[in-house]
Amino acid sequence: MRIYISNNKEYVDDIEYDLGANIFSFIELNNTEVSSQFNKILTILYDKSIRMNNKNLINESKNFATEIKRIHPYFSIVSEFIVDEFDLDFEQRSKEKLTKYLQYFYITIPQVRLATLYLLQTSFNIEQLKDKTWMQRGNLYLNNLFLKHMIQESNILPSITLSVKKDVVIKTIDAKKLIDVININFLYLYENRILFRKCKNCGKFFVLDGASNIQYCERIIPGSKKTCREMGAVLIYQKKAFDNPVAKLYNREYKKRNARIRYGMISKEDFNNWANAARIQRDKCLRQRITLDEFVNWLDNS
Numbered sequence: 224m225r226i227y228i229s230n231n232k233e234y235v236d237d238i239e240y241d242l243g244a245n246i247f248s249f250i251e252l253n254n255t256e257v258s259s260q261f262n263k264i265l266t267i268l269y270d271k272s273i274r275m276n277n278k279n280l281i282n283e284s285k286n287f288a289t290e291i292k293r294i295h296p297y298f299s300i301v302s303e304f305i306v307d308e309f310d311l312d313f314e315q316r317s318k319e320k321l322t323k324y325l326q327y328f329y330i331t332i333p334q335v336r337l338a339t340l341y342l343l344q345t346s347f348n349i350e351q352l353k354d355k356t357w358m359q360r361g362n363l364y365l366n367n368l369f370l371k372h373m374i375q376e377s378n379i380l381p382s383i384t385l386s387v388k389k390d391v392v393i394k395t396i397d398a399k400k401l402i403d404v405i406n407i408n409f410l411y412l413y414e415n416r417i418l419f420r421k422c423k424n425c426g427k428f429f430v431l432d433g434a435s436n437i438q439y440c441e442r443i444i445p446g447s448k449k450t451c452r453e454m455g456a457v458l459i460y461q462k463k464a465f466d467n468p469v470a471k472l473y474n475r476e477y478k479k480r481n482a483r484i485r486y487g488m489i490s491k492e493d494f495n496n497w498a499n500a501a502r503i504q505r506d507k508c509l510r511q512r513i514t515l516d517e518f519v520n521w522l523d524n525s
């Protein structure tokens with residue numbers, strides 16, 4: 224599987240994805256869907272009577288190759304392996320090699336997901352290690368006690384091809400293992416000093432693109448047309464307005480005078496006129512054209 228990252232875009236077999244999109248969806252994988260695909264193909268392979276030219280095996284392998292990379296683009300690695308194997312002449316195909324590879328690939332998925340989660344949650348999470356250096360962040364991922372063996376194992380495997388695109392040198396990696404693609408992300412994130420944050424609305428990770436104070440992601444909220452960030456902006460505005468002394472004063476006065484209509488102390492028309500004038504004064508005060516004292520004075524005398 225060919226992969227490279229450039230200009231905050233990830234290219235997997237020449238298809239463009241936003242940076243982080245694939246690692247975010249990788250940790251959210253549907254386990255049942257993945258295991259049912261592997262079970263189907265492995266069950267056929269475990270049958271001793273089935274040989275590598277068996278029609279059913281060939282068909283199921285083709286299905287697996289298509290379905291698995293539909294579940295996640297990174298699974299192109301395993302698709303490619305299968306397709307290559309069946310491209311060989313019958314005598315050269317090895318059932319043992321294929322079975323072992325699929326088993327190995329399958330059992331590494333949870334470990335690689337763990338490494339990915341570690342990358343997002345610990346090493347590159349803005350909320351974590353606020354006072355840590357980048358060297359510490361890097362070591363946290365690479366020298367993690369539980370995953371170190373697997374993470375560093377990949378270093379010898381990928382072969383790199385260099386090419387030039389616009390004004391940058393692109394390092395395309397021929398990934399053979401899942402951990403390779405996570406390591407490539409690590410390398411890019413580290414070199415570009417990119418961090419993540421968990422969205423305050425949906426709880427999913429998102430890339431912090433320079434502005435470190437952004438709290439919400441740009442995913443569309445299910446059942447809505449708004450993104451978390453758009454909804455967040457409304458919430459922040461409302462909170463600010465609610466906490467703002469100018470707005471508080473206006474709201475209190477508004478309620479007080481509105482109640483007077485019921486007691487017949489003021490006509491609805493007079494109230495509306497007052498409210499319109501008060502809003503103008505409030506907005507002037509919010510824009511600091513008049514002081515808070517002047518606004519209070521105005522309210523007292525209106």
Ligand SMILES: [Zn+2]
Binds near residue numbers: 422424451452
């Ligand atoms: Zn969100």
